[in-house]
Amino acid sequence: MIEFKQVTKKYDHGVIALDNISLKIEKGEFVFLVGPSGSGKSTFLKLVIKEEDPTSGNININSRDLSKLKDKDVPYLRRKIGFVFQDFRLLYDKTVAENIIFALRVIEASEREIRTQLSSVIKQVGLEGKENSYPNQLSGGEQQRVALARALATRPPIIIADEPTGNLDAVTAKGIMDTLYEINTKGTTVVVVTHDQNIIRASNKRVIALDKGKIVSDTKTGGVM
Amino acid sequence: MKTSTYLFKQGYENLKKHGSKTFTTMLIICATMIVLGIFLILVENVNKNVKTVTEGQGLQAFVSDDYLDDENIQQIARKLKDVENVKEVIYLDKDDAFEDAKSTLKEYAYLLDGLEKSNPFPASFIVKFDKLEGTEDVKETIETIDGIYKVGYNETILNAVMSVADIAKVAFFGIGTVMIVISIFIISNTIKLAVYSNKREIFIMRYIGATNKFIRRPFIVEGTLMGLGSAAISWVLVSLGYIAIYARLPKIGSTLGVFGFAPYSELWFVVLIAFILLGVILGMLGSSLAIKKYLKA
Ligand SMILES: Nc1ncnc2c1ncn2[C@@H]1O[C@H](COP(=O)(O)OP(=O)(O)O)[C@@H](O)[C@H]1O
Ligand SMILES: [Mg+2]
Numbered sequence: 430m431i432e433f434k435q436v437t438k439k440y441d442h443g444v445i446a447l448d449n450i451s452l453k454i455e456k457g458e459f460v461f462l463v464g465p466s467g468s469g470k471s472t473f474l475k476l477v478i479k480e481e482d483p484t485s486g487n488i489n490i491n492s493r494d495l496s497k498l499k500d501k502d503v504p505y506l507r508r509k510i511g512f513v514f515q516d517f518r519l520l521y522d523k524t525v526a527e528n529i530i531f532a533l534r535v536i537e538a539s540e541r542e543i544r545t546q547l548s549s550v551i552k553q554v555g556l557e558g559k560e561n562s563y564p565n566q567l568s569g570g571e572q573q574r575v576a577l578a579r580a581l582a583t584r585p586p587i588i589i590a591d592e593p594t595g596n597l598d599a600v601t602a603k604g605i606m607d608t609l610y611e612i613n614t615k616g617t618t619v620v621v622v623t624h625d626q627n628i629i630r631a632s633n634k635r636v637i638a639l640d641k642g643k644i645v646s647d648t649k650t651g652g653v654m
Numbered sequence: 655m656k657t658s659t660y661l662f663k664q665g666y667e668n669l670k671k672h673g674s675k676t677f678t679t680m681l682i683i684c685a686t687m688i689v690l691g692i693f694l695i696l697v698e699n700v701n702k703n704v705k706t707v708t709e710g711q712g713l714q715a716f717v718s719d720d721y722l723d724d725e726n727i728q729q730i731a732r733k734l735k736d737v738e739n740v741k742e743v744i745y746l747d748k749d750d751a752f753e754d755a756k757s758t759l760k761e762y763a764y765l766l767d768g769l770e771k772s773n774p775f776p777a778s779f780i781v782k783f784d785k786l787e788g789t790e791d792v793k794e795t796i797e798t799i800d801g802i803y804k805v806g807y808n809e810t811i812l813n814a815v816m817s818v819a820d821i822a823k824v825a826f827f828g829i830g831t832v833m834i835v836i837s838i839f840i841i842s843n844t845i846k847l848a849v850y851s852n853k854r855e856i857f858i859m860r861y862i863g864a865t866n867k868f869i870r871r872p873f874i875v876e877g878t879l880m881g882l883g884s885a886a887i888s889w890v891l892v893s894l895g896y897i898a899i900y901a902r903l904p905k906i907g908s909t910l911g912v913f914g915f916a917p918y919s920e921l922w923f924v925v926l927i928a929f930i931l932l933g934v935i936l937g938m939l940g941s942s943l944a945i946k947k948y949l950k951a
Contacts, residue, residue, distance in 0.1 A: 504864055
């Protein structure tokens with residue numbers, strides 16, 4: 430589903446954010462991506478959605494070589510990947526429902542599809558009754574649920590979350606993680622960047638650790654390297 | 655709400671949000687349009703005058719005295735009518751030419767006294783054109799016809815009118831281009847405000863998988879609305895202005911040789927179409943320019 434082959438990413442000022450990374454994430458897997466700040470986690474995610482291009486190496490998403498993807502096809506790649514940010518990135522002048530509808534309009538969904546998907550994702554993330562609230566009227570956990578609902582609305586086969594619980598307390602964080610696990614059991618591939626050791630320890634999922642742009646351990650391919 | 659309604663609403667709301675800036679921008683677009691509109695009306699009027707003058711003018715093909723029998727005259731007339739771009743052929747026999755000369759000379763007509771018998775004035779055909787372009791070709795063709803020994807043509811008047819038309823056209827394109835560039839720049843700046851205040855939306859849209867086309871659309875709608883609004887205002891102003899001063903202007907064709915103006919009924923459509931096209935083009939180019947930076951994949 431997601432395959433990196435000897436991928437190196439060097440930024441303009443010479444910073445090597447990823448250094449010769451190779452890994453494979455299968456369809457339906459749940460993966461934690463961990464590592465200290467600046468270790469290249471966000472860069473990894475940006476390469477997956479082709480917001481950045483690798484300096485060298487190859488990336489395949491759904492068996493498609495991203496280097497061969499034309500600019501005009503990038504939006505269609507992104508529709509296959511739901512992205513969740515640490516700071517939610519909601520539109521604060523729109524209600525919960527409108528934020529979700531916004532995503533569906535972006536992918537030019539039909540009115541009918543918008544209606545059915547809206548109620549389905551609201552239920553999936555447990556936001557029933559909050560449809561007409563504005564983000565500012567919600568708790569952090571609820572706001573992240575809105576972001577999650579927005580990412581799910583377009584039914585992407587992959588969900589990527591960059592420190593989704595970074596701004597949340599432990600209890601709320603657990604709630605968000607439970608929702609992500611549940612999404613995963615329904616077949617969606619999930620990649621979560623996190624710092625939270627409690628969350629990782631409480632799960633038995635694959636953990637890939639980065640440091641200074643290198644994979645230092647991967648619980649699937651043989652524990653600590 | 656349908657997607658198209660949604661887009662329209664977005665575009666309109668962007669316009670409202672930056673109301674005063676939108677107003678100034680439209681004022682500048684209107685100024686551009688009105689200046690271009692005035693030029694367009696002038697050029698149209700010059701063209702119409704050129705047409706009238708040319709139609710009145712025509713060529714004069716002189717017939718040798720050896721070809722004045724009916725058969726030859728009829729043959730020459732037929733050949734002339736067959737030439738492309740010839741609208742009408744009028745025969746002036748030697749007597750007509752003599753009378754013509756007398757009336758041209760007015761009080762000096764006595765100079766011709768005693769010449770009636772020998773009549774030195776040649777018979778001729780007045781050849782009128784369909785259109786102004788290619789009259790040189792008509793002249794060359796006519797010169798080759800048997801029995802025609804000379805083809806004349808009031809080149810001075812025609813050339814003067816043509817050069818006025820050319821100057822008006824060059825000025826139209828020159829000033830027009832400058833004003834259009836300025837307008838595009840100003841529209842683009844105004845739409846940049848809207849783009850800027852929607853930066854967050856655009857950012858999120860790109861992550862969700864919006865195509866560039868989709869992101870661009872509300873801004874294009876906004877720009878086009880501005881352009882069309884300005885077109886409507888400019889058209890009303892220009893129309894009222896022309897109608898108001900038309901009464902005091904010399905009318906086209908009323909006095910030969912004097913520049914005259916056409917009634918607005920012959921101009922309003924050209925002006926309207928020009929303004930609409932200009933509005934759409936200005937709006938679309940201005941907004942495309944404004945959003946360009948935010949669309950890199
Ligand atoms: N757009 C960028 N331009 C230049 N350097 C960058 C850019 N983005 C990230 N970096 C650098 O790349 C390294 C990895 O960053 P990042 O992938 O954000 O790490 P993480 O998400 O693990 O904290 C850091 O040294 C960071 O400063
Ligand atoms: Mg990061």
